[in-house]
Amino acid sequence: xxxxxxxxxxxxxxxxxxxxxxxxxxxxxxxxxxxxxxxxxxxxxxxxxxxxxxxxxxxxxxxxxxxxxxxxxxxxxxxxxxxxxxxxxxxxxxxxxxxxxxxxxxxxxxxxxxxxxxxxxxxxxxxxxxxxxxxxxxxxxxxxxxxxxxxxxxxxxxxxxxxxxxxxxxxxxxxxxxxxxxxxxxxxxxxxxxxxxxxxxxxxxxxxxxxxxxxx
Amino acid sequence: xxxxxxxxxxxxxxxxxxxxxxxxxxxxxxxxxxxxxxxxxxxxxxxxxxxxxxxxxxxxxxxxxxxxxxxxxxxxxxxxxxxxxxxxxxxxxxxxxxxxxxxxxxxxxxxxxxxxxxxxxxxxxxxxxxxxxxxxxxxxxxxxxxxxxxxxxxxxxxxxx
Numbered sequence: 495x496x497x498x499x500x501x502x503x504x505x506x507x508x509x510x511x512x513x514x515x516x517x518x519x520x521x522x523x524x525x526x527x528x529x530x531x532x533x534x535x536x537x538x539x540x541x542x543x544x545x546x547x548x549x550x551x552x553x554x555x556x557x558x559x560x561x562x563x564x565x566x567x568x569x570x571x572x573x574x575x576x577x578x579x580x581x582x583x584x585x586x587x588x589x590x591x592x593x594x595x596x597x598x599x600x601x602x603x604x605x606x607x608x609x610x611x612x613x614x615x616x617x618x619x620x621x622x623x624x625x626x627x628x629x630x631x632x633x634x635x636x637x638x639x640x641x642x643x644x645x646x647x648x649x650x651x652x653x654x655x656x657x658x659x660x661x662x663x664x665x666x667x668x669x670x671x672x673x674x675x676x677x678x679x680x681x682x683x684x685x686x687x688x689x690x691x692x693x694x695x696x697x698x699x700x701x702x703x704x705x706x707x708x709x710x
Numbered sequence: 711x712x713x714x715x716x717x718x719x720x721x722x723x724x725x726x727x728x729x730x731x732x733x734x735x736x737x738x739x740x741x742x743x744x745x746x747x748x749x750x751x752x753x754x755x756x757x758x759x760x761x762x763x764x765x766x767x768x769x770x771x772x773x774x775x776x777x778x779x780x781x782x783x784x785x786x787x788x789x790x791x792x793x794x795x796x797x798x799x800x801x802x803x804x805x806x807x808x809x810x811x812x813x814x815x816x817x818x819x820x821x822x823x824x825x826x827x828x829x830x831x832x833x834x835x836x837x838x839x840x841x842x843x844x845x846x847x848x849x850x851x852x853x854x855x856x857x858x859x860x861x862x863x864x865x866x867x868x869x870x871x
Contacts, residue, residue, distance in 0.1 A: 563756055572751070594728065594732055
């Protein structure tokens with residue numbers, strides 16, 4: 495068993511890394527950040543060293559309890575199972591299914607289609623339109639889903655893994671200039687969540703690798 | 711999301727295949743689809759997510775429609791190669807008989823259908839001996855056979871087993 499703090503390989507602006515940063519903050523888990531710059535040096539995620547840690551060559555990756563885990567939701571579910579308080583998944587299996595459904599809608603249905611490596615492949619002149627289309631399609635569905643699951647937050651009135659996925663995806667939407675007017679439920683929940691400390695300390699503008707011009 | 715699968719069960723409607731599988735696991739826990747140990751559970755979920763977030767969505771029908779017909783095959787092959795390069799490496803440290811150790815898990819449920827996709831897109835599987843071995847072992851199991859695309863109610867006659 496490794497001594498020392500967990501280590502998170504993260505990029506300040508990576509929405510998937512942000513999800514995990516929020517989880518670590520909510521569970522008051524102290525950790526060290528090793529920044530992986532996805533743009534500099536032609537992408538530090540492609541280094542041999544990082545590839546050995548995560549063969550998918552993506553962030554986030556977390557070293558914790560002697561193991562190395564990649565994939566943000568796999569990391570969050572591990573944190574939930576080993577540090578169960580405060581909860582990030584409700585007790586009731588039906589509500590847990592809703593949390594996972596919303597999380598997967600974002601983590602499989604939206605984000606991968608507009609991440610850096612896909613955008614590189616669609617070509618620079620198409621990138622904005624592609625990202626906007628992907629996000630609109632996903633948010634059209636999400637807005638509808640949330641209208642039946644949401645209370646104060648995505649599922650009822652407790653913060654869950656779904657909320658950890660929502661906020662970073664809304665930030666991506668804003669970065670791609672997606673008009674959020676059609677999504678009042680998404681916007682309301684996003685605003686409520688951003689007021690919470692865990693969502694603030696984990697914010698892209700407050701990370702060790704945040705460039706000075708973007709720092710809060 | 712206008713996608714399949716969707717399951718109506720116990721009075722609710724769930725979409726997203728992994729959310730469905732985790733619900734089934736929590737409400738019908740035998741036989742297990744996730745190991746007991748949290749570290750092995752993390753490996754199962756990591757492999758499942760690598761496929762369900764990192765490969766499949768990038769080569770699904772709606773994305774392929776958008777890349778244009780002349781580009782589709784090359785796009786799908788690239789996406790699958792990139793993902794399988796990573797998966798082969800991951801599996802070399804997690805796999806026993808199956809993706810994680812010697813028990814069938816959610817990761818195996820993701821692997822077999824993705825290999826079928828790879829074959830459909832004519833991806834050369836020679837660089838992926840671990841993936842191929844596990845896939846072959848799983849296809850021999852009854853659950854993987856009765857659920858096969860060639861044995862479904864909507865399987866077209868010319869593709870029926």
